[in-house]
Amino acid sequence: MSEQEQLMRRTNACRFATWELPVFTHPGDCKAAKQQKKYRRMADDLIIQYKAAYGPMNQNSSDTSRWHGINAPWPWDVNKGGNK
Amino acid sequence: MWNYQKNLQYPINIKNTNPKLAQIIIAQYGGPDGELGASLRYLSQRYSMPYPELKAILTDIGTEELAHLEMVGTIVHQLTRNLTEEQIREGGFASYFVNHTTGVYPSDANGSPFTAAALQVKGDPISDIHEDLAADAAIAKEQLTKIHDGTSHFHLFCVSPAFCYS
Secondary structure, eight states, X not given: OOHHHHHHHHHHHHHHHHHHHHXXXXXXXXXXXXXXXXXXXXXXXXXXXXXXXXXXXXXXXXXXXXXXXXXXXXXXXXXXXXXX | OOOOBSSOSSOOOOOSOOHHHHHHHTHHHHSTTXXXXXXXXXXXXXXXXXXXXXXXXXXXXXXXXXXXXXXXXXXXXXXXXXXXXXXXXXXTOHHHHHHHTTOOXXXXXXXXXXXXXXXXXXXXXXXXXXXHHHHHHHHHHHXXXXXXXXXXXXXXXXXXXXXXXX
């Protein structure tokens, strides 16, 4: 995996944690809220790092160019497998 | 309204096709206890919930189930892409293939198309939450048996968050 892919993976992992924490925990859970803040900050930092090194992440439809939205690899097309 | 993020919630990269397994996994896509049913169920139930926390959690979980739907669809697609004719026949995949080739059609493991008859929205919070329990407990059980199938090595996202909020 290239460094760019690794950075993207780590960013998505933090985002995953940020999303799952409030879904799995009670809204009044302070410890969970603190953890979510921590992961959100980690994700933000990683995104800044990524943008500085490789340009926009082009994942979110709200900040992706039209061309990129169409032509960048689709999430299910990783390493075309199959036996052909 | 919904935003789309062009990445899978969890990376999936299946190297070897397996049409036989795909026919089982597809139940998690368009079957009665699959992700499509789950997202529709939660996203539809939230309108009549009496408290904002309930509306919020059902919205969040319903949205996440859509992300899961994408992942299961990816799994089915990666298990069935570029099949040879022989593989189709040997994998017992011919009956699905004749109707859908290698498309991903929302159906259960028997080929029955997805139906909202598998979910319920009563507009009463207690009934609806019981409906959620019934659906998601089934998922946890099914997924455990699927993982022990032994033919693949990927982990499925086991217990749905809906289990926890109720």
